[in-house]
Amino acid sequence: MHAASMLDQALTRLDDAARHLDLDADVLEKLKYPRETTKVRLMIRMDDGSRKSFMAWRCRYDDTRGPTKGGIRFHPDSTMEEVETLAFWMTFKCAVMNLPYGGGKGAVQFDPHTLSKAELERLSRAYVQAFAKIIGPDRDIPAPDVYTNAMIMGWMADEYASIVGEATLAVITGKPIALGGSLGRDDATARGGYYLVQRLARQLGLEPGARVAIQGFGNAGQHIARLLAGDGYSIVAVSDSKGAIHCPTGLDVDKVFKAKGQGSVTYLAGADGISAIPSDELVSVDCELLVPAALEDMIHEGNAASVKARIVLELANGPITPEADAILADGNVVVLPDILANAGGVTVSYFEWVQNRQGYYWPVEDVHARLKAMMEREGDAIWALAQDKGISLRSAAYVHALSRLAGAIEAHGTQQFFTS
Ligand SMILES: NC(=O)C1=CN([C@@H]2O[C@H](COP(=O)(O)OP(=O)(O)OC[C@H]3O[C@@H](n4cnc5c(N)ncnc54)[C@H](OP(=O)(O)O)[C@@H]3O)[C@@H](O)[C@H]2O)C=CC1
Numbered sequence: 209m210h211a212a213s214m215l216d217q218a219l220t221r222l223d224d225a226a227r228h229l230d231l232d233a234d235v236l237e238k239l240k241y242p243r244e245t246t247k248v249r250l251m252i253r254m255d256d257g258s259r260k261s262f263m264a265w266r267c268r269y270d271d272t273r274g275p276t277k278g279g280i281r282f283h284p285d286s287t288m289e290e291v292e293t294l295a296f297w298m299t300f301k302c303a304v305m306n307l308p309y310g311g312g313k314g315a316v317q318f319d320p321h322t323l324s325k326a327e328l329e330r331l332s333r334a335y336v337q338a339f340a341k342i343i344g345p346d347r348d349i350p351a352p353d354v355y356t357n358a359m360i361m362g363w364m365a366d367e368y369a370s371i372v373g374e375a376t377l378a379v380i381t382g383k384p385i386a387l388g389g390s391l392g393r394d395d396a397t398a399r400g401g402y403y404l405v406q407r408l409a410r411q412l413g414l415e416p417g418a419r420v421a422i423q424g425f426g427n428a429g430q431h432i433a434r435l436l437a438g439d440g441y442s443i444v445a446v447s448d449s450k451g452a453i454h455c456p457t458g459l460d461v462d463k464v465f466k467a468k469g470q471g472s473v474t475y476l477a478g479a480d481g482i483s484a485i486p487s488d489e490l491v492s493v494d495c496e497l498l499v500p501a502a503l504e505d506m507i508h509e510g511n512a513a514s515v516k517a518r519i520v521l522e523l524a525n526g527p528i529t530p531e532a533d534a535i536l537a538d539g540n541v542v543v544l545p546d547i548l549a550n551a552g553g554v555t556v557s558y559f560e561w562v563q564n565r566q567g568y569y570w571p572v573e574d575v576h577a578r579l580k581a582m583m584e585r586e587g588d589a590i591w592a593l594a595q596d597k598g599i600s601l602r603s604a605a606y607v608h609a610l611s612r613l614a615g616a617i618e619a620h621g622t623q624q625f626f627t628s
Pocket residue numbers: 352353354355356397423424425426427428429447448449450487501502503504523524525550551553554
């Protein structure tokens with residue numbers, strides 16, 4: 209898909225949701241455009257003494273419900289349109305979960321595999337130097353996303369502290385535990401999706417033993433594999449950026465982790481009845497549950513009809529295009545939508561922010577219990593709304609979020625509304 213049309217495509221979900229609510233036109237006008245997007249060219253010194261520049265963005269899409277929140281992505285294909293679209297989704301995700309946040313997102317356009325660790329640290333710190341006036345614990349709070357992690361969040365938090373002259377832990381989440389991170393943030397994205405599947409398993413007709421295919425084997429993909437396999441689900445296919453593997457009788461998840469540790473899940477191809485399959489065939493594998501956990505637009509008009517799974521758990525943001533959504537709906541495939549299914553990550557980020565502000569840290573059991581309760585509360589509400597209105601879970605999630613956003617926009621009053 210052409211990047212320029214990405215936000216327009218995402219906005220079709222807003223229009224769809226608006227049809228189910230009696231909204232003031234001002235609400236839609238406010239949510240149709242990003243509030244602010246800042247673009248900076250970052251310049252760092254490379255290990256060989258040369259200087260190199262990198263395009264970077266931070267978007268604060270909407271802050272009606274609170275400071276903007278969302279991850280920072282390091283990826284060679286990132287664009288401003290992608291950042292704005294991801295920030296739009298964050299706005300709705302935070303509203304779905306009733307977190308006191310608006311939506312934001314950031315990115316640097318480069319391939320992190322091409323930089324040394326020291327160069328990566330300089331670039332991460334340069335990002336914070338450039339955006340120090342935009343981020344802040346009550347303004348805009350970054351976190352990890354694709355190809356960023358706790359180590360990078362630690363460098364960024366450290367850089368921010370040195371700029372403002374005091375430790376400000378709540379400026380960024382997904383930090384190392386040693387630097388004010390929350391227990392349970394590492395697997396929170398997958399765990400939130402897992403709690404949702406557990407909660408809706410009966411309605412979805414899913415049970416342990418069901419076959420699962422997982423696209424992407426990073427933070428989200430690895431943790432969902434571990435959690436579902438631990439419950440007796442059979443992981444029959446996985447992929448990463450280098451390719452995909454398939455084993456109809458079920459993969460040994462420990463061996464997949466070992467292969468990934470050595471470089472790629474594809475290293476297992478050829479062993480124990482495991483075959484290599486083309487990456488784009490992962491979504492067509494015969495299974496009950498398909499888990500996209502990589503990038504956007506992986507299920508599109510061209511391959512949606514080949515999906516054999518009955519249920520799709522969207523751990524990735526935007527893995528299904530609107531055209532593919534319609535094809536899946538025609539085939540009675542139930543989609544657990546991204547703004548609910550992967551909201552565990554930002555929810556535990558919120559817990560981290562709360563703990564940083566309290567200066568009091570929770571045991572992991574408390575983090576899990578609170579996350580579970582929130583996933584079940586919002587999951588139940590969205591399920592009931594979908595049943596009641598006869599609409600998809602995605603439409604119901606957007607309606608659920610939009611009614612909260614509309615309430616907040618209206619409560620701000622017109623002066624605030626037009627000048628903020
Ligand atoms: N981290 C978080 O807290 C959250 C993440 N998400 C979303 O989840 C998705 C995954 O993020 P996350 O797990 O954090 O990112 P990671 O960087 O940890 O992992 C990304 C994974 O996707 C794989 N990948 C990249 N391109 C392809 C491809 N073309 N086909 C198959 N696999 C591919 C990568 O492969 P390789 O390992 O070979 O590089 C890697 O395994 C994204 O959409 C992200 O926005 C959503 C909510 C929160």
